Amino acid sequence: MTMNARLKETAHVTGIEWLDSENALLRLNAPEAARLAQPGQFVLLAAGQMLNRPFGVALTDPDAGMVTVGIKKVGIGTGALLDLEQGSAIRLLGPFGHGFSLDNVNRAYVIGGGTGIFPLLFLLHVLRSRGVETFAGCGFRTLQQALLQEDFSDVSDQYLTACESGGGDVSGTAVDALDALYLGHGRTERTRVFACGPIPMLRAVNRWCETHDVAAECSFEARMGCGFGICRGCAVPVLKAGALDYDRCCVEGPVFDRRLIAWEALS
Numbered sequence: 001m002t003m004n005a006r007l008k009e010t011a012h013v014t015g016i017e018w019l020d021s022e023n024a025l026l027r028l029n030a031p032e033a034a035r036l037a038q039p040g041q042f043v044l045l046a047a048g049q050m051l052n053r054p055f056g057v058a059l060t061d062p063d064a065g066m067v068t069v070g071i072k073k074v075g076i077g078t079g080a081l082l083d084l085e086q087g088s089a090i091r092l093l094g095p096f097g098h099g100f101s102l103d104n105v106n107r108a109y110v111i112g113g114g115t116g117i118f119p120l121l122f123l124l125h126v127l128r129s130r131g132v133e134t135f136a137g138c139g140f141r142t143l144q145q146a147l148l149q150e151d152f153s154d155v156s157d158q159y160l161t162a163c164e165s166g167g168g169d170v171s172g173t174a175v176d177a178l179d180a181l182y183l184g185h186g187r188t189e190r191t192r193v194f195a196c197g198p199i200p201m202l203r204a205v206n207r208w209c210e211t212h213d214v215a216a217e218c219s220f221e222a223r224m225g226c227g228f229g230i231c232r233g234c235a236v237p238v239l240k241a242g243a244l245d246y247d248r249c250c251v252e253g254p255v256f257d258r259r260l261i262a263w264e265a266l267s
């Protein structure tokens, strides 16, 4: 789904749930965004004087008018958002972007790493509600850094945590979790991989999907300027009729079919 309309609302913080010392779920009362958001779309948030920052929608509850985003504290903007008190008003623009395709899939492998795990939770909830078989794997450096394991298990037929330092369900990366899940459950005619995470992870997912000839959609977290299609600061290299071109992550993305991406040109 593509949203070009510039929707704006004042959202109110209803709670901040810390998952560890760096990551938290920010819960917002934002009825319009809750009604409109589709898995894979993002919102732009800003408090006080700060500039807009993009975050994937991690959960919605349209009846209660609630939107949740997962935030990793990395700098000024994320720090300011996570310092807010309950009841604080913030600016919300969106939801924006082209989300995950939900049609024509009956078995989904949902693979995440870094802050890319947050929007996958929303995707899993919606896939589940549509009767799709869901197998999920998230990669972390260490088991201590693993987040939301129970939440992912609750909405997956099988969920695996992969840890590079060992100690998880799988030793290795998120792609090793994908490999283990696929070995156990294989494919149907309508199997698709959904991935969100850092570029090296997405690149590895693409390679794995090429080898196994599986369709995949990858969600990118490219740096953004405006966030709604004007500045072209979020260009992602794509192939159109075999020629290199650039799409905007904030409008044509953040979710792209893996076959559209010019992986060699991606830095």
Ligand SMILES: Cc1cc2nc3c(=O)[nH]c(=O)nc-3n(C[C@H](O)[C@H](O)[C@H](O)COP(=O)(O)OP(=O)(O)OC[C@H]3O[C@@H](n4cnc5c(N)ncnc54)[C@H](O)[C@@H]3O)c2cc1C
Pocket (backbone or CB within 6 Å): 042, 053, 054, 055, 056, 057, 069, 070, 071, 072, 073, 074, 075, 076, 077, 078, 079, 115, 116, 118, 119, 220, 221, 222, 223, 224, 254
């Ligand atoms: C479509 C999209 C969805 C996103 N979803 C989420 C999400 O669900 N949860 C979440 O925590 N973050 C998400 N991000 C990343 C988030 O927007 C940035 O972490 C945030 O804007 C940083 O703001 P800041 O002011 O705290 O950091 P800054 O002070 O601007 O920068 C702090 C550090 O973070 C780095 N950084 C800033 N933006 C990015 C980025 N886009 N990718 C990688 N590194 C970055 C900077 O280089 C710097 O090292 C998403 C980004 C995009 C484009």
Ligand code: FES
Pocket (backbone or CB within 6 Å): 223, 224, 225, 226, 227, 228, 229, 230, 231, 232, 233, 234, 235, 248, 249, 250, 251
């Ligand atoms: S961030 Fe400005 S066009 Fe995408």
